[in-house]
Amino acid sequence: MIVCITDLLTTDEVARIQDGLAQAEFVPGETTAGWHAKLVKQNEQATQQMALKPLEIIVQTALARNALFQAIAWPRMVHSLLFSRYGEGMSYGRHTDNALMGGANFYRSDVSFTVFLSQPDAYDGGELVIEEADSERSYKLAAGNAIAYPSTTLHRVEPVKSGDRTVAVGWVQSLVRNAAHREILFDLETVKRTLFAQSGKTPEFDLLAKTTANLLRQWAE
Known part of the structure; x- marks a missing residue:
């Protein structure tokens, strides 16, 4: 499931x-x-972790x-x-993100x-391209917008022809490991919120909320 998030x-x-x-x-x-991804990774990353901490907190707070x-x-x-940061001529070729990150924290x-x-x-240039089963889609969103997608996908960043492309990237260890289960829970949550907005806390809403909670109990790790 690939989802664009406006005004994160x-x-x-x-x-x-x-x-x-x-x-x-x-x-x-x-x-x-990773050892093979570095063969196709041509960009720059900010360093000096202590100086970046306030910036990380801004992004983390927005996600939360x-x-x-x-x-x-x-x-x-x-x-x-x-x-x-991607300057002129920089890109990130076709790759899949590492399954485990964070050093010894795994x-x-x-x-x-x-x-x-x-x-x-x-x-x-500089579009984020994500491959799907029989096609691929490119994304170039407004500043402040975000995109979330399964880490299992093959994806790339097209070469930047001019200017500078700056992004924050990160990863989630989910409470729900299975991507299909996350999509089911997302669909149920969407319907639940829509139903509540339309009719309030009805018996049908309560049943849907019960089902969502019970599925989460089964699937959460």
Whole structure:
């Protein structure tokens, strides 16, 4: 399930992150890629972890308050947050994200997300392309918007022809490991919220809420 999230960050939050990154040091992105992904990873990543902490908190807080993201990901842990920059000629070739991240902590990657920090007209190219079973789709969202997608997918970032593409990327170890189960829970949560908005707390709503909760009890780890 691939879902775009509108206005994850406010305009002020995007500006604060951009101001912070303007003072950050960037290093080659291949330093955090797996042994085969680093062959196709050509970008830069912000370093100096202590200086980046306030920026990470902005993103983490936005994810925690966003009901759509929570319903998509069912996060146990949001981890391995990175701020990446793509200048002219940079790209990230076709790859799948590592299954385990976080060094010795071994956090599982179930859901990947990208938070766009540059406006689409600030750079040419640089689309995020995600492959599906018989097709592929490209994404280039407004600053402050985000996309969440299964970490199991093959995906890439097309070469940037001009300008700068800046994003925050991260991963979720979900309470619900199975992607199909997460999609069922997301659909039920969507119907539940719609039903409540239309009719309030009806017997039908209560039954749907019971079913959602009981499925979560079966599937949560």
